[in-house]
Each structure stands twice: as structure tokens, then as C-alpha cells.
Amino acid sequence: MPAAAPLPPLSRPRRLNRLPHVVVCLIALGLGLAAMDELSDGHHLGFPLGTLSGFVVGAAVAFALWRPVPAWWLSLGATVVADVPGPALGTDWPWSSSTMTAQAVVLFLLALRTPTRVAVGALSLTALATYVLQGLATRPTYPPAALLGGPSYHPTGAPAVIVFATVVLLGTALRGRREARTQLVEQASLTEEERARRTVLEERSRIARELHDVVAHHMSVISIQAQVAPHLVENPTDELKENLEGIRQNALEALTELRRVLGVLRSENPEDPYGLGTGAGVAPDAPQPTLSRLDALVENTRAAGLDVTTEIAGEQLPLAPGVELSAYRIIQEALSNALRHAPGSAVKVELWHFPRGLQVRVVNSRPRHPAPPSPGAGHGLLGMRERVAMLGGTLVTSETSCGGFAVVAFLPGNGTAPTDATARTDDTPTGPRGEETP
Numbered sequence: 001m002p003a004a005a006p007l008p009p010l011s012r013p014r015r016l017n018r019l020p021h022v023v024v025c026l027i028a029l030g031l032g033l034a035a036m037d038e039l040s041d042g043h044h045l046g047f048p049l050g051t052l053s054g055f056v057v058g059a060a061v062a063f064a065l066w067r068p069v070p071a072w073w074l075s076l077g078a079t080v081v082a083d084v085p086g087p088a089l090g091t092d093w094p095w096s097s098s099t100m101t102a103q104a105v106v107l108f109l110l111a112l113r114t115p116t117r118v119a120v121g122a123l124s125l126t127a128l129a130t131y132v133l134q135g136l137a138t139r140p141t142y143p144p145a146a147l148l149g150g151p152s153y154h155p156t157g158a159p160a161v162i163v164f165a166t167v168v169l170l171g172t173a174l175r176g177r178r179e180a181r182t183q184l185v186e187q188a189s190l191t192e193e194e195r196a197r198r199t200v201l202e203e204r205s206r207i208a209r210e211l212h213d214v215v216a217h218h219m220s221v222i223s224i225q226a227q228v229a230p231h232l233v234e235n236p237t238d239e240l241k242e243n244l245e246g247i248r249q250n251a252l253e254a255l256t257e258l259r260r261v262l263g264v265l266r267s268e269n270p271e272d273p274y275g276l277g278t279g280a281g282v283a284p285d286a287p288q289p290t291l292s293r294l295d296a297l298v299e300n301t302r303a304a305g306l307d308v309t310t311e312i313a314g315e316q317l318p319l320a321p322g323v324e325l326s327a328y329r330i331i332q333e334a335l336s337n338a339l340r341h342a343p344g345s346a347v348k349v350e351l352w353h354f355p356r357g358l359q360v361r362v363v364n365s366r367p368r369h370p371a372p373p374s375p376g377a378g379h380g381l382l383g384m385r386e387r388v389a390m391l392g393g394t395l396v397t398s399e400t401s402c403g404g405f406a407v408v409a410f411l412p413g414n415g416t417a418p419t420d421a422t423a424r425t426d427d428t429p430t431g432p433r434g435e436e437t438p
Helices: 019-042 046-063 068-083 097-113 116-138 157-232 238-265 291-303 321-341 380-391 431-436
Strands: 091-093 153-155 307-313 346-354 357-364 394-399 405-412 424-426
Touching (some): 046 068, 116 157, 157 380, 321 380, 380 394, 380 405
Parallel strands (some): 091 153, 307 346
């Protein structure tokens, strides 16, 4: 016997989530009492058989909430037992109004909770039992129909089968709709997980593309230094020359491999290689930007309609190239988010130089007018997280008390992630901006 799916409760309001079960139990009580009266008096079955059959019919309706297939057997069996003596004078036969309603409710719950083949099988057996019981109408009735000048009962076989087929069709359709909705939710969840996984890979690939130029620069310097070093020493030994030549060859081979990796990672859209929409706007072969180009980025943002101010504090110590690149990209993405989600706002960019590293803070005020729907892919905050985690820094993004939005990141100056702990990020934005900001 296949397992029946649970009867779905009402989702809203939560206080009424069990209302369908209560309603079915009340219907079962009413049908049980009505069946007891009809079968005991109308069918002349008497107190023991009529009362017991009516009680089983009502109990079957309630039992269908938990075990619809056994409940269907109980309902059908009670009706068959009650009809075996044959039709009585003036009765609805083989299905009275109460037994027909009870059987219809049981079949509906069965079709709602079991596979279609089970529901169709139950309907077929019910129709067959109705046909067999209808054949009992040829037996002598009480009182005899001949003495009354007409038929002694009202046939209900055909209307009952039509009602049963209708409720089974309705229950099957509702069950299919519920299963389709469940599958749609599951598919949407899987799609969202796959999208998030793909987004992580895209962001890491973009960061790898950007860091290629930094690594390639250092490898080129190593190669040149290894080539020049023998000329800076008087009478260099053959062993020294051999080691320096090996260093140079290794550096050149590393550069070659980097170029091959870069060929795989390059964006297919050279006009927007970083996928920011209002991002770099340069070809992927251009040098990677540093904080020295921050003024140009701010000017471009002002031209787009934002009031941007900058503040730089602290002693500007040398930073690792990867740190400068990441700081530039974080500022760029924060300004891009402000353009998308806070049009007309005032933005303040702060750079605080500390002995241990660089703190970047970008805060925008409340937007002056509602933002239009954003066509962005929603990867901005994720890209910030990846950059900060790579460098072992911290990231905090949140809505401000005045209705704006703040992005604060601290990047270690040496650009080296700590080995004893991972980067700590608190990037759960709050409010509508946090939900829509990429």
C-alpha cells in the first residue's frame, strides 16, 4: 500500500493551520449521526446493524485524515453491509444521502493524498460495488412493490458514480497542483544555490584576472634582476651564474603559465570586463588600477550625478599592490551601488592609513528620489567579501540611521591573510537597500 501524503494545513494565519482537520472531523460527526438515523429507520436495519453501520461511515471520514485507503475500505464496506438486505420502501438505494456524501469526502481525501492510480482504482471498485448493489434491486422488497403500485425505492447508483468521479477528479487535480508547486519551490531553491555557487566562481575568476598583472609585474622584475645581477659582481662564479640563470628561466616559465591562465580567465566582454555596469569601462589588457587613480574615479562618479567627497588621513605607507587594487575595487563597487540604489545622494569616501593597513569607508546619504529597478547581477557585495577574505581583512556593510548605506573595510598593509584565523566579515545588510544591493 503506497504511503499517503499528509493533508496540508493552512499556512496563514498560523492559528488556523489545523482548521481543515477540525472541519473534516465535524463533517464526520454530522455524517455519522445522519447515517445512523437513515440506516436504522429509513432502511429498516434496526438499532444494532443500522447504528453500527452509521458509526463506521462517520468514523471512516475522520479516519481518512490519517489513513485514506483503509478509511475508504471501511466506508465502502459499511455501505455494502447495510445494503445487503435490499432496498426498503421509499429509500434512496444503494447510496443514501449521508453514505453518498461520506463516501465522496473519503474519496476526495484519498485522491488528495495518494497517487492517481490508487485514486482511480478506488473509484473503479466503488463503481463496481455500486453496480453489484444495484442488481440486488430485483430481489423482493419490503413491503412488496406490487402492493404499492410502483417502485419501492429511489435508485441513486448513477448519480453517486458521477459524484464520486467528480470528487476524485477534483482531488487529483489539486494534488497535482500542490506537487507542481512543491517541485517549483525545490527547483527555485536549487537554482538559487547554483546561482550563488556560480557567482562565487565568477567573483574569484574576476579577482584572479585582476591579480594577474600584479603577479606578472613581480615575476618580470625577478627575471630582469636575475639577468642583471651577474654584471654587478666582479668575476662572478660559474655556480652563481648558473643559479641566477635558473631563477630567470623559472620566472619566465611562470610568466608563460600566467599568460595561459589569463587566456582562460579573460572576460568575453572587453567593454565591461568586470561586470559592474558602471565599472571600469576599460579593456581587460589595461593595467590594473591603484589608489593613484581614485581622483579620476571620483570625478566620473560626480559626472554621473552623485555628490562625492573624499577624505584621506594618516601617514601613507607603502601598500602591497593587491591591497591597493582591492581598495580601489571596493570603492568603485560602493560608488556603483550608490548610483544604482541611492540616486542623488551625497557620498563620502574616507581612506584611513594605519601602520597595520588601510581602512576604506564609503557612506552615502538617503536617496533624494526612488531608485529605478537595477539591472545589476547582484554580485557586488560578494566580490567585496572575496577580496577582503583573500587579504585577511574585515568587512562591514549596513544601513545607516539616516536611511543611507555604509561600506567599511579594513585591509592589512602587507596583503597577507593570517594563518591562524580566517577573515572576519559582517556583511549582512539590513533594510531594503541591503536586500537589493548587489
